[in-house]
Amino acid sequence: MKVTIVGAGNVGATCADVMAYRGIASEIVLLDIREGFAEGKALDITQCATNTGFNTKVTGVTNDYSKTAGSNVVVITSGIPRKPGMTREELIGINAGIVKSVAENLLQYSPEAIFVIVSNPMDTMTYLAYKSLGLPKNRIIGMGGALDSSRFRTYLSLALDKPANDISAMVIGGHGDTTMIPLTRLASYNGIPVSQFLSQEQLDKVAADTMVGGATLTGLLGTSAWYAPGASVAYLVDSILNDQKKMIACSVFVEGEYGQNDICIGVPCIIGKNGLEEIIDIKLNDAEKALFAKSADAVRGMNDALATVLG
Numbered sequence: 001m002k003v004t005i006v007g008a009g010n011v012g013a014t015c016a017d018v019m020a021y022r023g024i025a026s027e028i029v030l031l032d033i034r035e036g037f038a039e040g041k042a043l044d045i046t047q048c049a050t051n052t053g054f055n056t057k058v059t060g061v062t063n064d065y066s067k068t069a070g071s072n073v074v075v076i077t078s079g080i081p082r083k084p085g086m087t088r089e090e091l092i093g094i095n096a097g098i099v100k101s102v103a104e105n106l107l108q109y110s111p112e113a114i115f116v117i118v119s120n121p122m123d124t125m126t127y128l129a130y131k132s133l134g135l136p137k138n139r140i141i142g143m144g145g146a147l148d149s150s151r152f153r154t155y156l157s158l159a160l161d162k163p164a165n166d167i168s169a170m171v172i173g174g175h176g177d178t179t180m181i182p183l184t185r186l187a188s189y190n191g192i193p194v195s196q197f198l199s200q201e202q203l204d205k206v207a208a209d210t211m212v213g214g215a216t217l218t219g220l221l222g223t224s225a226w227y228a229p230g231a232s233v234a235y236l237v238d239s240i241l242n243d244q245k246k247m248i249a250c251s252v253f254v255e256g257e258y259g260q261n262d263i264c265i266g267v268p269c270i271i272g273k274n275g276l277e278e279i280i281d282i283k284l285n286d287a288e289k290a291l292f293a294k295s296a297d298a299v300r301g302m303n304d305a306l307a308t309v310l311g
């Protein structure tokens with residue numbers, strides 16, 4: 001199975017590295033606009049093979065889309081990341097044009113591919129890809145919830161002092177500092193509600209830390225994060241290529257689900273060989289429904305800024 005990743009920067013290269021190491025795809029093509037950059041990243045990753053024991057073919061190209069032909073999955077990470085103090089939404093002006101042209105180029109050479117959108121603001125970029133490519137909604141998937149849920153589980157694990165893999169928890173809604181919705185009520189430690197172990201004050205802090213998880217790392221690193229984002233993309237692509245049918249919160253086009261229409265927003269999705277296979281309808285309580293409606297309003301508002309790009 002062939003995967004193309006556009007953007008060989010921090011997230012794209014990390015994603016390629018994790019996918020190669022875990023043998024998720026047989027072939028990975030990294031593409032970047034910067035001369036020689038993707039070639040260099042691909043060669044460096046390839047030179048891990050004998051020490052980490054993988055057989056994935058990893059190549060890099062400078063803006064040559066013909067080398068991406070016939071990809072089963074394409075991942076878009078091209079664009080600029082935020083700097084400390086910025087919101088993801090401030091990236092829209094530059095990233096919208098990049099994502100649209102990259103997506104169109106990819107489709108030309110891989111007409112059957114499933115698209116995974118990573119560039120920020122991710123929900124807006126996913127909507128842009130959906131509207132401009134004209135593909136069925138199952139083939140356009142925004143990655144954000146996998147990462148946010150992983151951060152939520154990490155913060156819960158730290159508060160509980162228990163392994164993150166024993167914790168089940170999900171974040172839905174927009175992939176923004178104020179639009180994420182960590183579903184604390186449904187989070188569990190091996191099936192036991194986390195509220196049996198943590199006070200409301202502790203739970204509120206975990207949710208707040210989760211929501212600004214990306215901003216915290218941006219403040220520490222001077223640019224946005226890449227290890228957990230790259231691993232989260234690989235996790236999502238694995239579920240597609242290997243038809244795992246995992247439930248992963250992803251940004252997809254909604255048509256009535258959760259009371260919303262005509263936006264891409266994070267909802268629990270079954271992800272398999274067809275991309276989005278089903279949206280799971282969680283019975284939210286009234287407070288959660290209100291948070292989702294507010295998040296959807298903010299996500300919808302950002303889509304208005306796309307008018308010029310969408311023509």
Ligand SMILES: NC(=O)c1ccc[n+]([C@@H]2O[C@H](COP(=O)([O-])OP(=O)(O)OC[C@H]3O[C@@H](n4cnc5c(N)ncnc54)[C@H](O)[C@@H]3O)[C@@H](O)[C@H]2O)c1
Nearest residue numbers: 007009010011032033078079080081118119120122143229
């Ligand atoms: N959805 C998420 O959960 C999530 C997580 C982390 C980062 N991101 C976003 O992903 C994007 C990439 O982040 P990063 O840290 O890897 O940035 P980065 O600067 O390290 O890498 C971006 C790469 O894109 C390339 N690029 C720019 N324009 C291009 C074009 N037209 N064609 C091909 N390549 C092009 C650049 O040359 C660069 O190498 C940012 O927008 C960031 O906000 C999203």
Ligand SMILES: O=C(O)C[C@H](O)C(=O)O
Nearest residue numbers: 082088120214215224225
């Ligand atoms: O925080 C960012 O800007 C990058 C990404 O969306 C993240 O959550 O790490």
